[in-house]
Each structure stands twice: as C-alpha cells, then as structure tokens.
Amino acid sequence: MSPAVFSHGDLRLYLLALLAESPQHGYGIIQALTDRTGGTYTPSAGTIYPRLAKLEEDGLVTKTVDGRTTIYAITDAGRAELAAREADLEGIEAGLTDSVRLIANEVRQNVQEAMRSLRADLAAAAREDRSGAPSTSYREASARADERIAGREELRRADALINAFRAQVRTDLRTHVARGETLPAKVVSDLETALDSAAHAVTRALAALRAH
Incomplete structure (x- = not known):
C-alpha cells in the first residue's frame, strides 16, 4: 500500500508544480515523486495518468507524443492556477515534509518490531527443541506468531489512518494561515x-x- 502522503486533491496541484519545473513523461513524474519522498511514496501509473488526463482536460497541461513516449507540459493556464494557489502549495510541501518523516519513522519501527518478533520466535523454537516439547506447543507458538503478525498489520493500518488525518489537518491549518486568515x-x-x-x-x- 502506498503511504498516505498526499491528502485528497493535493497530488493534482503537486503535479502542476513538478511540470512547472520542466516537461516530463509519466515515468519521470513517478520517479520524481519517489525521489522527493525519499522512496517512501511511489505512486502507481493508475494513480498518475488519470490525474494527468484530467489536468489536460481542464487545459492545465498539454501532451505531445514522441515515438513511444508521451511528454506532459504545463500550460499558461496551469501556471496561473499554480500562482493563484501558491499558499496551498506551501501548505502541501510543509505537510509532505512532515508526512515523509513520520512514514520513515514508521518503517524503521516496523522493521525493528519484526526483528524483535523474529528473534523471540527463534528463541522459543530453540527452547522447545531442547526440551523436546510436544508438537502442540509448536502449533500454539505458531498461532501466537500469526496473531502478532496480524496485529502488526492492523497497527500499520492504524498508523496510516492517523498519518493521513494528521497530514490533512496540518495542511488545512497551514494553508488557512498562509492565506492571511486568523485561526480562532x-x-x-x-x-x-x-x-x-x-x-x-x-x-x-x-x-x-x-x-x-
């Protein structure tokens, strides 16, 4: 699952910002997003191309076909929208930095937890082997290990939900203040x-x- 880096609608604006730097083909856009998130977010073609098609439909980008490669470029209308939403983009970039940091920490913690669990399972198996414990003990240990794995998966899902909520709220708040509005x-x-x-x-x- 791709981490929840971009809130709803933010990816569209970020794509415009990438294309404002230089024209790109689809794979180049995906690679740029991967690079800028430190490898924590790699969108699928099914995520990127429909958004590019919608941007083209709205007149914000154009595409030209060069052999087998399709190059996307921002239009004047796209640059105008980008300029009009500069405050939104600043909020997105701030939220992106925070989200990437959280995701990196989450990945590191998950790896550490998996290693601890693996060491615990290996130690339990070694004790059973030395003591000649019946096979039912192994099955029970295996079932507990499966439960721990399922629990870690649910924990990752909960973390993703929390991170998505945090990113959305932070983006909304920062964008609101960046526009010069007061925050009661x-x-x-x-x-x-x-x-x-x-x-x-x-x-x-x-x-x-x-x-x-």
Whole structure:
C-alpha cells in the first residue's frame, strides 16, 4: 500500500508544480515523486495518468507524443492556477515534509518490531527443541506468531489512518494561515476536545479487550 502522503486533491496541484519545473513523461513524474519522498511514496501509473488526463482536460497541461513516449507540459493556464494557489502549495510541501518523516519513522519501527518478533520466535523454537516439547506447543507458538503478525498489520493500518488525518489537518491549518486568515482559539480547542475523545475511546476499547 502506498503511504498516505498526499491528502485528497493535493497530488493534482503537486503535479502542476513538478511540470512547472520542466516537461516530463509519466515515468519521470513517478520517479520524481519517489525521489522527493525519499522512496517512501511511489505512486502507481493508475494513480498518475488519470490525474494527468484530467489536468489536460481542464487545459492545465498539454501532451505531445514522441515515438513511444508521451511528454506532459504545463500550460499558461496551469501556471496561473499554480500562482493563484501558491499558499496551498506551501501548505502541501510543509505537510509532505512532515508526512515523509513520520512514514520513515514508521518503517524503521516496523522493521525493528519484526526483528524483535523474529528473534523471540527463534528463541522459543530453540527452547522447545531442547526440551523436546510436544508438537502442540509448536502449533500454539505458531498461532501466537500469526496473531502478532496480524496485529502488526492492523497497527500499520492504524498508523496510516492517523498519518493521513494528521497530514490533512496540518495542511488545512497551514494553508488557512498562509492565506492571511486568523485561526480562532475555539477551532484549536474543538480539535483538542475531539482528539481527546478519540484517544479515550481507543483506550477504553483496548482495556475492554484486555479484560476478556
């Protein structure tokens, strides 16, 4: 799964920014996104080409075919939209930096957790081998290992949801302020209340599971 780096609609604007630097073919755009996110985000062709087609339909980019290669270039209308949404782009780039840092940390933590789990499973198997434990013990250990793997997958999914939410809110807030608007304290207080409520709900749900 590609990490949740770009919030809804942000990738479209970022594609315009890439094409404003120089015309590109589809693979070059995908590679540029991979490079700029430190390899943490590599969009599929099914993600990029429909957005390029929509940009072309809107008159913001053009395409020319050179042999087997299709080159995309930004139009004057595309540059005008990019200039009009400069504040939005600044918010996207700030959020992108934060998201990439979070994803890199997540990947590093997942690798460390997987290594710890693997070492624990190997140690358990070695103890069983030395003690001559019955095969049922191995099956139980295997089942527990499967549960841990499934749990890590769900944890990654939860992390992705949290990161996507964080990126969206940060982008919205930064874009709002970058446009010269004020940010009322009530908005931040309401956000704090909502986050506290969500955190308490998760804590209660986990406590209920441990009680069973």
